[in-house]
Amino acid sequence: MDDLVINWFPGHMKRAMDQITEHIRLCDAIIYVLDARAPLSCLNPGFNELLMRKPVLFVLNKIDLAPDGTLDLFRKHQKGTVITLNSRVSGTSKKIVSGLNKLLHERLAAAKAKGITRPIRAIVIGVTNSGKSTLINNLAKKGKTKTGDRPGVTRTKQWVATNESLLWVLDTPGTLWPKLDNQRVAQNLCFIGSIKGDVVDIVELAKILMSRVGDEAIIKRFGTTCFDEIKHRRGKQDDEQTARAILGDFREGRLGRICLDFT
Numbered sequence: 281m282d283d284l285v286i287n288w289f290p291g292h293m294k295r296a297m298d299q300i301t302e303h304i305r306l307c308d309a310i311i312y313v314l315d316a317r318a319p320l321s322c323l324n325p326g327f328n329e330l331l332m333r334k335p336v337l338f339v340l341n342k343i344d345l346a347p348d349g350t351l352d353l354f355r356k357h358q359k360g361t362v363i364t365l366n367s368r369v370s371g372t373s374k375k376i377v378s379g380l381n382k383l384l385h386e387r388l389a390a391a392k393a394k395g396i397t398r399p400i401r402a403i404v405i406g407v408t409n410s411g412k413s414t415l416i417n418n419l420a421k422k423g424k425t426k427t428g429d430r431p432g433v434t435r436t437k438q439w440v441a442t443n444e445s446l447l448w449v450l451d452t453p454g455t456l457w458p459k460l461d462n463q464r465v466a467q468n469l470c471f472i473g474s475i476k477g478d479v480v481d482i483v484e485l486a487k488i489l490m491s492r493v494g495d496e497a498i499i500k501r502f503g504t505t506c507f508d509e510i511k512h513r514r515g516k517q518d519d520e521q522t523a524r525a526i527l528g529d530f531r532e533g534r535l536g537r538i539c540l541d542f543t
């Protein structure tokens with residue numbers, strides 16, 4: 281079961297990585313959006329060098345779908361300024377603005393002393409489907425950016441003015457990395473919907489997910505841990521439909537608040 285091989289790096293992602301590298305120069309800070317259900321798996325090794333160039337605000341987004349304690353566990357693995365967010369609720373922009381202010385405190389004070397009131401420019405990066413555009417829409421004054429529960433919704437970069445008149449954010453397309461050599465990470469990215477389900481055997485994927493989330497959560501939802509029994513109980517569904525239902529339940533939080541890293 282564990283030899284399900286996932287590899288995924290469409291050409292447009294190479295272009296997106298190149299664009300991000302180019303635009304980071306124009307920015308004061310990086311907002312790095314990670315899915316709190318697999319935050320370590322969302323860390324792109326291709327960004328390591330970029331993260332050293334500018335101050336980084338790590339955002340554990342979709343925190344409503346992850347268990348308590350996820351932030352503390354993440355902090356054990358990653359140094360830096362981290363906030364948690366549920367971007368689906370309004371009013372979260374304050375947390376981002378205060379995080380950025382903390383991060384850029386000295387620079388902002390120096391600029392103010394010189395009478396410079398240039399806006400803060402932040403670039404928003406992260407894997408596909410981590411909620412970058414949703415987070416930006418929470419900040420946006422107008423010209424909302426497109427969101428959707430599938431990978432690859434944002435195809436081009438986009439500057440957005442925010443309600444905080446001194447903050448501009450740049451939305452970017454989601455990016456993965458060319459060599460997903462850790463298959464556990466690749467599987468996690470499939471479970472959270474960052475890698476399209478159609479590049480893998482979805483039934484196998486659902487069965488792996490069931491073993492990863494554990495019997496307790498599966499029994500609570502389905503009354504059994506047997507895939508065929510779940511299929512049987514759901515009526516006329518075939519294997520693939522059952523698998524999609526199980527993956528969908530996980531993605532929408534119906535299996536409970538789960539984090540796939542740190543286990």
Ligand SMILES: Nc1nc2c(ncn2[C@@H]2O[C@H](COP(=O)(O)OP(=O)(O)OP(=O)(O)O)[C@@H](O)[C@H]2O)c(=O)[nH]1
Nearest residue numbers: 342367409410411412413414427428432433434454
């Ligand atoms: N539960 C929950 N869902 C969220 C949150 N943030 C975003 N979503 C959902 O996640 C899905 C993806 O959101 P997008 O904002 O389009 O993600 P993205 O990172 O811009 O995706 P790409 O443009 O494809 O890279 C949407 O269905 C959002 O409603 C959150 O904090 N909690």
Ligand SMILES: [Mg+2]
Nearest residue numbers: 412413433434
């Ligand atoms: Mg987007």
